[in-house]
Amino acid sequence: MKRSRLIIIIFSLLYLILVSVLFFKYSDIKKNSIDKPEAFSREARVYCWDKDDKTFAREEQNEFAEVFLSPKSGTESHTQADLDGNLIMEKYDFQNGKLTISENYEIIWQSEDDWRVEDFILADSNNDGITDINMSVWKSGDFGDFKPLWVEENDMSIKNHFFIFDFKDGEVRPIWQSSNLDAPNCQILISDMDDDSQNELVVIEGDYADSPDCKGKYLAVWKWNEWGFFNEWRSEAGVFDGVETYEVGGENCFVGF
Ligand SMILES: [Ca+2]
Ligand SMILES: [Ca+2]
Ligand SMILES: [Ca+2]
Numbered sequence: 001m002k003r004s005r006l007i008i009i010i011f012s013l014l015y016l017i018l019v020s021v022l023f024f025k026y027s028d029i030k031k032n033s034i035d036k037p038e039a040f041s042r043e044a045r046v047y048c049w050d051k052d053d054k055t056f057a058r059e060e061q062n063e064f065a066e067v068f069l070s071p072k073s074g075t076e077s078h079t080q081a082d083l084d085g086n087l088i089m090e091k092y093d094f095q096n097g098k099l100t101i102s103e104n105y106e107i108i109w110q111s112e113d114d115w116r117v118e119d120f121i122l123a124d125s126n127n128d129g130i131t132d133i134n135m136s137v138w139k140s141g142d143f144g145d146f147k148p149l150w151v152e153e154n155d156m157s158i159k160n161h162f163f164i165f166d167f168k169d170g171e172v173r174p175i176w177q178s179s180n181l182d183a184p185n186c187q188i189l190i191s192d193m194d195d196d197s198q199n200e201l202v203v204i205e206g207d208y209a210d211s212p213d214c215k216g217k218y219l220a221v222w223k224w225n226e227w228g229f230f231n232e233w234r235s236e237a238g239v240f241d242g243v244e245t246y247e248v249g250g251e252n253c254f255v256g257f
Contacts, residue, residue, distance in 0.1 A: 045238060046246075047219065048253035049194050056193070056221065056233050059253070081122055083131055084167040092133075094120040099135060101172060109165075109172035115139045118160070118214070123190035125164055126224045127198045132175065133165040136188050138212075142179045159208065160184035162201070162229070176228065183207060186214035191245045193221055193252045194232070201229060202254055204240045216240030219256045 046059040076095040083090060090103045097116035101109040111117050119136040126132060142155040159180035166175045189202040200223050204216035217237055222229040240256040247253070 044255050044257040045219075045235070046253055046255045047235065048248065048251045051195065054194075056235075058235075077120065079122060081131065083122070083133070084170055086170075092120070092122065099133075101133075111135070111137070112139070119185070119188045121188060121190050124199055125190050125201060126176065130166055133172065134188065134190060135163045135165070136185050137161045137163050138184075155180060158211070160214075162188070178228070183218075184211065184214050186216045186240075187243055189243060189245060189254070191252075191254075193245070193254065195252060198224070200224075200232065202243060202245065204243050204256065205234075216242075216256075219243060219254070 047056040048059055049055075050057040075097075077092075078094070079092045080089040081092065082088060084103075086103075088103055090101050090108070093100045093102070094117065097118070099111045099117050099120050100107055116138040117135050118138055121134045122131055123134060124131050125134050138158055138160050140156045140158045142159070157180075160183075161181060162178045162185065163174065164176040165172050167173075183205040184207070186204040186206045190199050191202060192198060193200045193202060200221050203220050203222065205218040205220050206214040206216055216239065219235040219238075219240060220231060221233040223232045235256065238256065243254055243256045245252070245254045
């Protein structure tokens, strides 16, 4: 009698262990499938500058497909630079849709209250040798304070703009401001992509129909000329959460994912 009770207890214990093992194994599988990054399931597209055809060609062999690419985090950044050349670093704090520039703990410039700064980069976007303060900005009003005389009505809907500001005589001033862009930029990058030692603006373009969200539909490269940017290249339509630049064997490439 005692012996059969012992056997029942042993079998019960074994059963409990088996159930526990199966339970943890199952929850592990479930956990893994939830944690799998979305970027892995999306096709990354790589484009490199083709010196002969003078255009960006899509690479068929996609060596970046295995690389983990995370969607743009860029809603916040904190950098330092001395752009006014007074040998004191300014702090560039970009967060909550606002850019604040301070020096010696004193605010020297702040983006307007009715702007939402979507992206911000320090780089020489107009290729004059001076590092610029570049901003992708959502705001209402096509022309701000500088509406040309021939424009009768300022479009007050909230649209995306690209702004270049520089230090001039110790003050932060606008150098170039776009009117309403035809398509909003979801992300901006500034880099020399076509080997001419001049920077280009690489963007992910969305659609105003999705605003206030920005869902990337095209990759595009814009080139500065004396009075603004002109479109050098645009990808075929796709779904893009982010773009990064790469140099592969001396070739300038970027990957949209
Ligand atoms: Ca300074
Ligand atoms: Ca510049
Ligand atoms: Ca270039």
